[in-house]
Amino acid sequence: MMPVNTFLRSTFFPGTLTFVTEEVMLDYKKGKRKMAPFVAPRVGGITMDRQGYRTDKYAAPKIAPQREISVDDLVIRGMGENIFSQRTPADRQAELLGRDMVELDDMITRREEWMAAQLLFNGKITMKGYIxxxxxxxxxxxxxxxxxxxxxxxxxxxxxxxxAQIYANLKAWRLAAIQASGKAPTICVLGQSAADAFMNDADIQKKMNMYHVLLADINPKIVSDAVTYIGRLPELGLDIYTYNDWYLDEDGNEYPFVPVDHVLLGRPGMGEVLYGAVTQMENDQFVTIEGSRVPKSWSDNQNEQRMIRLTSRPVPKPESVDDWYVAHVI
Incomplete structure (x- = not known):
């Protein structure tokens, strides 16, 4: 299995909150800067409306990959197993259950990363619940x-x-985010084509070499298999990263989590992931279970199969919709 990278989710939506219902409560805001009014003499005060805060009830989408284990999976040698192995079908079943559960969890984690990417770069998530x-x-x-x-x-x-005015663009977008939310972005994530243009820009290179004035500190470092730290723009307080990881979409094609021609300015901990509860049959009774991952295993005795399913109902939620800024630069 390909490794699972969660740079976007872990950086921008690190928190989690579970609900006891399938619907989650979305509390988010768009910042405003209302000032307190002056009050005329002999007037006690002016009542102010509460603004910029919104609560929506949202039915959490359901993610439920499952696997089957059949007799055929248990009577043949597993991948990497010694050709003279004396392992029993029961041994192989236990190992397959463990491997499958890990893989199903990885699939859900990758979908959560996709949801974070869609929210960050598009401002919305369009989900297709397949029948x-x-x-x-x-x-x-x-x-x-x-x-x-x-x-x-x-x-x-x-x-x-x-x-092109790359440095001026980043400065303006940072100020736009501060004006909209009151909070300064500290992280800039570049798509690969945007990163190449950034590194090759004459103005950026000039700022790197200015005598006694450090406006750009470019010192690329590998943070992980998918994340590279490019450097820092001290005047703007921005750490620059690239994130190179892909997902396999339902159309059979691979796409990067960060569009190659996009730029994202944000800050760590802008939001969290909410999880709706999962309702399923347990011992012939419907039960509702609170949690980020809910497993289920059952047997199909007639067809000699064992099924396992892992269900999750995640909803990424920002604290403020104005906390980040996105640009399509190429």
Whole structure:
């Protein structure tokens, strides 16, 4: 199995909160800077409305990958098993159950990373709840926070264009995020094409070499297999990263979690992941279970199969919809 990377989810949505119902409560805000009013003499005070805070009830989407274990899986030698192995089908069943559970958990984790990426770069998540394993029938569900802090560069202003102003762009987008939310972004995540343009930009290179003035400290380091730390822009308080990891979509194609031509400015801990409860049959009775992962195992005696399922109902939620800024730069 490919390793699972969770840079976006772990950085921007590190917290978790579970609910006892299938619906979760989304509390988020769009910041405003209302000032207290002056009050005329002999007037006690002016009543102020509470603004910028919204609560929505949302039915958490269901993720439920499952696997089957049949007799055929247990009577043949497993991958990596000694050819003269004396292991019993019961031994192989226990190992397969463990491996399958880990793989199902990895699949859910990768889907959570996809949800974080969709929310960060698009401001909304469009989820397709499939009815069959052929991915031909589905019910669509949207999670839209009304994100507006996004810009699309065009013409010579793109980062590979003749009039590119990469440093000035980052400075302006940082200020736009501060104006919208009151909080400064500290992390800049570049898609690979955007990172190449950033590194090759003459103005950025000039700022790296200015005598006695350090406006750009470019010192690439490998943080993990998928994450590279490029450097820091001290004047802007931004640490620059690239994140190179992909997911296999339902259409059979692989796509990067961070679009290659996009830039994200944000800060750690901007939100959390909420988990709705899971209702399923246990001992012939419906039960509702609170948790981020809910396993289930059952037997199909007629067809000589054992089934395992791992269910999760995650919903990534930002604290403020204005905490980050996204740009399409190429």
């Amino acid at each position: 069959d394993r052929n991915n031909s029938n589905y019910i669509e569900q949207d999670l839209d926070y009304g994100f507006t802090n996004k810009v699309i560069l065009a013409g010579d202003n793109v980062w590979t264009g003749a009039s």
